[in-house]
Amino acid sequence: MTEALPSAGWLNDEHGSGPLATGEWWLIDPVGGNVNAVHGMPDWNIGVSLVRDGRPVLAVVYVPVLxxxxxxxxxxxxxxxxxxxxxxxxxxxxxxxxxxxxxxxxHDPELAKRMGSAFPAMTNSALYVRISVPVTHQLAQVAAGRMDVHWQFDNVRSHAAGVLLVQEAGGVVTDLEGKPWELAGESYLAAAPGVHAAALEVLTA
Structure with missing residues (x-):
């Protein structure tokens, strides 16, 4: 990757958040869902995205077990x-x-409280709600049509690969005010177009 784009920066902090300087950046999540890998569960992956001036332009998510x-x-x-x-x-x-x-x-107490209240609200509206890591795994499932909705109250840069997958598969990704997703945003909702508005209403009620 460094040979292909020698001028691009390199970040492998999977919990990094906030804006990036202009230009091109490789964002690397070397083991997304490492807690699962350590405990012998199959839901973990390797994620790479290329961000150009704050927007993802390339994404690769590899699930080794599958x-x-x-x-x-x-x-x-x-x-x-x-x-x-x-x-x-x-x-x-x-x-x-x-x-x-x-x-x-x-998480700070207020964010934890918000996460806790959102789960029963969505449980009462959707067929099924899953709470798990890695986030990129769930975003990939939304892109593949295996899942329909994914939301986050904490948006970290390593999610960019999954967000691009959803967007390029025809999904809708916004913040929880309904505005377009941004890399430095605090939260987001990624969903199939037919259920995005209803999910947004549940999460902001």
């Missing part, structure tokens, strides 16, 4: 092992599979 390779380029679509991905066509939240996850430890 040997699945998710890829996306800005304007070029999202793919799983070379097969194009599309988010689900669901239009009703009561049939949707939703998820969220703790992106980093040490």
């Amino acid at each position: 040997d699945e390779m998710f890829t996306a380029t800005e304007g070029g679509g999202a793919f799983l092992d070379g097969v194009r991905l599309r988010v689900s066509a669901k239009t009703s939240l009561d049939g949707a599979l939703a998820g969220t996850g703790q992106a980093q430890p040490g």
